[in-house]
Amino acid sequence: MDNETAWRVRSVVLSTLFLLVVAVPLYPELFGLDEVTPFPQLVAFRPQLLALVLVLALLMLVRRSWRLASALVVLLVLTGAALTAPRAISDPEPPEPGSRALTVMVANVLGGGADPEEVGKLIRSQRPDLVSLPEAQVDVREQIQQQLSGLGYHGYTVQANAAPESATSVLVASSLGKVAFTADTLDPGRVNAVVPNGAAPEGKPALDKAGVVQQTTTRFGHIVVTGGTLGKLRLIAYHGYPPLPSEVSTWKQDLVVLRKWCASDVPTIVAGDFNATSDHADFRDALGKNCRSVGPAVGEGLQGTWPADRPVFARTQIDHVVAGVGVEPSRFKTYEIDGSDHRAVIATVAVRR
Numbered sequence: 001m002d003n004e005t006a007w008r009v010r011s012v013v014l015s016t017l018f019l020l021v022v023a024v025p026l027y028p029e030l031f032g033l034d035e036v037t038p039f040p041q042l043v044a045f046r047p048q049l050l051a052l053v054l055v056l057a058l059l060m061l062v063r064r065s066w067r068l069a070s071a072l073v074v075l076l077v078l079t080g081a082a083l084t085a086p087r088a089i090s091d092p093e094p095p096e097p098g099s100r101a102l103t104v105m106v107a108n109v110l111g112g113g114a115d116p117e118e119v120g121k122l123i124r125s126q127r128p129d130l131v132s133l134p135e136a137q138v139d140v141r142e143q144i145q146q147q148l149s150g151l152g153y154h155g156y157t158v159q160a161n162a163a164p165e166s167a168t169s170v171l172v173a174s175s176l177g178k179v180a181f182t183a184d185t186l187d188p189g190r191v192n193a194v195v196p197n198g199a200a201p202e203g204k205p206a207l208d209k210a211g212v213v214q215q216t217t218t219r220f221g222h223i224v225v226t227g228g229t230l231g232k233l234r235l236i237a238y239h240g241y242p243p244l245p246s247e248v249s250t251w252k253q254d255l256v257v258l259r260k261w262c263a264s265d266v267p268t269i270v271a272g273d274f275n276a277t278s279d280h281a282d283f284r285d286a287l288g289k290n291c292r293s294v295g296p297a298v299g300e301g302l303q304g305t306w307p308a309d310r311p312v313f314a315r316t317q318i319d320h321v322v323a324g325v326g327v328e329p330s331r332f333k334t335y336e337i338d339g340s341d342h343r344a345v346i347a348t349v350a351v352r353r
Contacts, residue, residue: 015069022053022073026080029281035252040243044316046279047302050080087278087301092330095350099328102351103128104235104321107337107344108273108306111164112140114340120147122335126346127151129173130225132271134239136169145171156181158221168221168272170237177228184217184224184257218254222272233326233351236261238272243280251275255286261324262291268324269349273306273342277316287322294321294347297329305334305343321347328352 024031026049028039042049054077060070095101105128107119112135123131124147131153133141141155152174159167172179216222220239238258243251255276261268268291276283278296287293295301295317304315319342323329331348 011065011068015072018069019072019076023076026050026053026076034281035248037245037248040248040251040280041245043279044243044277044318045314046080046277047084048314048316050077050084053077084302087296088299090297090299090301092298093328095328095330096352098353099350100353101330101348102130102269103346103348104269104271105131105344105346106134106271106273106319106321107131108134108239108319108340108342109136109140109144109337110340110342111135111167112137112143115338116140116143117147118338119144119344122337122344122346123148123153123171124151127173128346129176130235130237130269130271131171132237133169133171134220134237134273135165135167137164137167138169140167141169141171156223158183158216158223160216160219160221163220165239166220168223168237168239170223170225170235172225176225176230179225179228179230182224182226183222186215186217217257219250220254222257231353233267233269236268236270236272238270238274240273240275242275252282255282258283258322259286259288262286262288262322264290265325267326267351268322269327270322270324271320271345271347273318274320274322275318277318291322291324292329293317294323294329294349295332295345297323298332300332303332303334305345307341308336308343309341315343319343319345321345321349323349326352 024033025039025042026046028034028043033039034043053073057070057073060066105126137159138157141157145153145155153171155169155171157167157169219241223237225235240254241250258270261270278293278301295303301317303317305317305319306315328350330350333346334343337344
């Protein structure tokens with residue numbers, strides 16, 4: 001083998017190895033590593049990583065010996081960009097005649113760090129039918145309700161355990177009528193959360209002023225809203241556990257619960273802080289065939305919601321409104337909330353009658 005041939009073989013081998021090294025953090029699910037730290041954390045920012053890798057690959061073109069590796073990486077990035085593009089260019093489907101429009105808001109209030117007055121102003125201006133408030137304990141929810149005097153919003157809270165971030169609250173517009181509030185729970189022996197101001201149908205754990213509820217099937221509390229004028233539709237306020245380096249399995253378990261909700265034939269809307277993005281394979285698997293995140297479905301899938309204090313290009317979308325069977329995504333927009341590390345989300349969907 002002459003020197004030129006040997007150089008070419010070496011170049012191909014090294015370029016292929018380099019491509020694999022770059023591909024692993026970008027697409028860890030292809031290598032079975034998407035549940036191994038640090039990949040679940042990194043992949044949450046895949047669009048930004050793609051842009052960074054593209055710049056580096058283009059810079060590599062200055063060296064002749066790096067050009068094959070650069071070309072392979074550029075091809076990988078362009079493929080990734082093509083897969084990501086629908087999130088930014090998709091248009092909503094027109095609602096079916098006679099569909100009912102519902103507006104859903106999500107605002108992670110950072111355990112009370114968000115300004116209740118600012119949250120109240122946003123609710124007053126947008127008049128959502130349901131507001132999902134991850135990390136809102138009873139006192140925080142009541143402070144927000146005080147800003148909504150005269151609007152007829154009813155509030156409910158589930159706190160799954162002693163951690164303040166495990167509290168999830170909802171505000172429900174009076175236009176939804178007399179709704180019921182429940183939570184999917186674990187075994188009755190795990191009673192550890194005070195849950196105020198609720199009512200539950202027969203056979204479900206009561207959510208009342210003096211009542212308690214077992215640890216919910218999700219690590220943080222969630223609330224299932226049914227009845228009233230919703231008909232067959234159920235609205236779920238949800239807060240998924242974050243993919244912390246030492247607790248990725250817990251993060252996955254919460255997404256398994258989401259998968260069960262989405263797999264059901266019951267028309268469902270799930271709204272909250274999912275601590276997962278469209279780049280997480282576990283999130284996509286949980287959505288399955290029945291559910292869609294409203295943001296990507298209407299071309300707003302690159303509108304980041306966290307961390308709110310970073311520039312626009314450095315945020316990722318972990319706050320979602322998920323539309324299930326019988327629900328058509330229509331609109332998605334984010335808003336700043338003083339004091340929170342999340343941007344609020346307001347989405348409109350069309351519910352088939």
